[in-house]
Amino acid sequence: MRVAIAGAGNVGRSIAAELVGNGHQVLLIERDPEAMRPERVPEAEWLLADACELENLRQAHLESCDVAVSATGDDKVNLVVSLLAKTEFAVPRVVGRVNRAENEWLFNEEWGVDVSVSKPRLLAALVEEAVSVGDLVRLLTFRQSQANLVEITLPLDAPHVGSAVADVPLPSDVAMVAIIRGRRVFAPSPDDTLESGDELVFVCHEDAEDAARAVILGKSR
Numbered sequence: 001m002r003v004a005i006a007g008a009g010n011v012g013r014s015i016a017a018e019l020v021g022n023g024h025q026v027l028l029i030e031r032d033p034e035a036m037r038p039e040r041v042p043e044a045e046w047l048l049a050d051a052c053e054l055e056n057l058r059q060a061h062l063e064s065c066d067v068a069v070s071a072t073g074d075d076k077v078n079l080v081v082s083l084l085a086k087t088e089f090a091v092p093r094v095v096g097r098v099n100r101a102e103n104e105w106l107f108n109e110e111w112g113v114d115v116s117v118s119k120p121r122l123l124a125a126l127v128e129e130a131v132s133v134g135d136l137v138r139l140l141t142f143r144q145s146q147a148n149l150v151e152i153t154l155p156l157d158a159p160h161v162g163s164a165v166a167d168v169p170l171p172s173d174v175a176m177v178a179i180i181r182g183r184r185v186f187a188p189s190p191d192d193t194l195e196s197g198d199e200l201v202f203v204c205h206e207d208a209e210d211a212a213r214a215v216i217l218g219k220s221r
Contacts, residue, residue, distance in 0.1 A: 001025070004065045004091075006051035006081045007072030008035050011097065015071060016041045027060060052080045054088060062089040069095045075103045079111050086112030115142055136213045139201075147173075150204050152216050156196040159218040166190035173205035174212045 001024045005012045008030035016026045017040075026044040029051045030036055038046045049056035051070075062068065068085035070078035078096050085091040096107045098118035107116035117140070140149040154161055160168050165176065165188045179188050180199035186192075194200075204212050213219065 001066045002064055003027070003067045003069060004029060004060060004062055004085075005069045005071055006077070007070065007097075008037070008046070009071075009073060011073075012069075012071040013037070013040050015069060016044045020044055027065070029056070029060060052077055052084070054084060057084055057089060062091060065089075065091050067091065067093045067095065069097070071097045073099055075099050075106070079106060079113075082107070083112040086114075115140075135217070136209060138209075141206075142203075146207075147203055147205050148209070150202050150209065150212070152200045152202070152213070154194060154196050154198045154200065154216070158194075158196065158216065160194055160216065161196050163194055164190065165192045165194065168194070169215060171208050171211040171215065173208040175203045177201050177203055 003019055003024055004027045005016055006029045008016075008028040012028060012030070016028050019026050020041060020043045026041070027047060028041065028044050029047045029049055031048070031050040033048060036046060036048055038044075047056075047060055049059065051057060062085060068081070068091040070081040070085075072078055072081075075098060078098075082094050082096045085094050093114050094112050095115045095117060096111070096113040098104050098107050098116050101118065104116065104118050107113045135152070137151045138148050139151055142148065168176075170176065176188050178201040179186055179192065179194075180201065181195065181197070200216065202212060
């Protein structure tokens with residue numbers, strides 16, 4: 001997979017290093033010469049250019065990318081890059097970084113964003129996830145499909161503690177994708193038994209969240 005990342009600050013470089021480590025081709029685009037540090041991610045391509053300029057994106061051959069990530073610290077820049085990537089270069093998947101919570105509503109398909117990653121929301125979700133047992137925590141929103149990545153930590157009195165995964169009557173539009181148990185992370189099989197303290201991770205349509213909460217925890221909001 002070929003990925004273009006606009007913004008080579010700490011966030012952009014961290015994403016690039018992770019993707020390179022997973023075997024993907026990565027191009028980092030950065031307009032600030034002082035932020036150009038190819039030695040930090042030497043396996044990636046680096047381009048000194050303003051990603052808001054159409055000609056620079058042509059030079060980067062953005063049309064050959066499978067994913068574009070707008071990861072700068074400026075929401076206006078991230079929106080422009082996302083829109084250009086989607087409308088001018090037809091990049092199949094565009095991910096936009098949201099820096100300020102009040103701008104989150106802008107990061108949608110009208111601006112070319114398929115998936116928005118809100119730093120304020122993510123930090124809040126991680127805090128909730130760290131302290132919340134017995135409630136549903138929304139971790140990530142997939143804008144295009146109106147689906148969310150959510151987590152529920154099972155309390156001792158959850159109705160399906162001790163039940164097999166196959167016996168949990170999940171509503172439609174809810175899929176359990178992982179169980180985190182201590183240091184283990186595994187994909188659930190029908191015969192796996194749920195235990196108190198398990199962190200269950202679901203992909204869930206936003207309209208089905210209350211139903212999922214009711215099934216897993218025996219309570220609605």
